[in-house]
């Protein structure tokens with residue numbers, strides 16, 4: 001247990017205010033589901049659907065905080081029987097203690113605990129990992145590039161990472177308030193006193209302050225005042241740098257990684273993958289055609305700036321390209337979550353033509369599924385491979401099989417971007433999803 005390299009003030013902050021705020025006893029009544037770390041999703045994006053999460057599977061949670069991701073991964077792996085293990089690493093002993101107590105309450109024995117800096121990973125003598133989760137951590141390092149290279153050095157060549165870093169344009173309000181607190185609280189070194197003073201300043205913010213503008217004031221204040229670890233993490237952090245989409249591509253390239261894709265942090269109310277497409281905002285405008293000629297990172301940065309509220313970028317990254325599953329005969333489609341089952345059922349039952357799907361912030365896309373795609377979707381059971389579903393849909397509709405395949409391939413892009421329908425290879429053991437349909 002050697003803390004090799006870390007920022008002392010960052011460590012002190014997370015010793016005093018472990019993040020996020022968690023009570024171990026709450027494990028008796030609920031499991032926090034980190035959507036990024038759903039095995040079915042990791043498999044689809046990071047392993048072309050071919051990962052079985054067997055006994056040798058090893059996951060690392062770097063900067064694991066109070067344990068959400070480590071526990072969710074370990075719980076999913078345990079439910080698979082003889083399955084893989086999770087390694088947790090964090091510089092904060094108090095965060096580690098909370099995470100370990102949560103695991104004890106759940107009776108989880110498949111997590112290895114390391115009180116150390118993720119910068120020390122290459123020297124810890126660990127076996128390389130299949131999957132690395134690092135959420136909300138790298139942007140707090142003095143040298144995030146070194147942090148990402150450290151993670152990459154312990155990732156298997158065919159492994160993948162699930163990462164989250166702060167968004168440059170979506171946190172403008174946060175950075176203004178950080179400036180305010182730095183100025184207003186200069187000369188107050190004690191963190192507990194800083195928190196107390198910050199609370200009083202927040203309560204006096206007028207309606208036109210950037211943090212209050214366009215927001216429900218009471219809710220905006222509660223978000224910080226009822227959750228001091230959150231207040232400290234967001235508004236009083238000593239070390240915090242954001243990334244634009246373009247900067248994320250550069251960040252990854254510097255560690256020999258490719259962006260697999262952005263993903264939905266929470267599918268219902270957080271930044272969604274579709275928000276990275278300029279067409280969501282500029283459909284029908286001539287300028288969109290020009291933007292579409294630009295490199296993908298530029299297109300996505302345009303979307304990021306128009307959107308204005310992508311405070312978190314959540315994405316999968318891997319040393320290899322093409323780690324995402326594609327709709328082929330031997331792939332088994334499944335719904336990831338209950339709301340996806342409901343949404344697809346509604347789409348199947350809707351009369352021909354487009355239906356509106358509402359995303360976060362009231363943003364809408366028009367979903368116009370081909371009747372042949374609907375015929376395939378109606379048969380999805382999480383067990384049957386696409387080849388058979390195509391045969392059956394062709395028989396039901398009397399359409400040529402090639403037409404069924406073409407229709408499904410076209411619509412699958414949107415269905416998987418929404419993360420409603422994902423794929424696993426028929427030879428990969430089915431993973432539990434959060435859709436009750438498969439868990440009864």
Ligand SMILES: C[S@@+](CC[C@H](N)C(=O)[O-])C[C@H]1O[C@@H](n2cnc3c(N)ncnc32)[C@H](O)[C@@H]1O
Pocket residue numbers: 005006007010011014019020062063064065066067068069089090091092095116117118119134135136137140141233
């Ligand atoms: C904002 S919290 C995120 C916790 C967790 N990943 C989550 O999403 O709930 C950041 C965590 O990173 C840890 N951390 C910061 N620098 C670190 C380093 N160099 N090595 C390991 N952990 C670090 C902190 O102690 C803290 O627990």
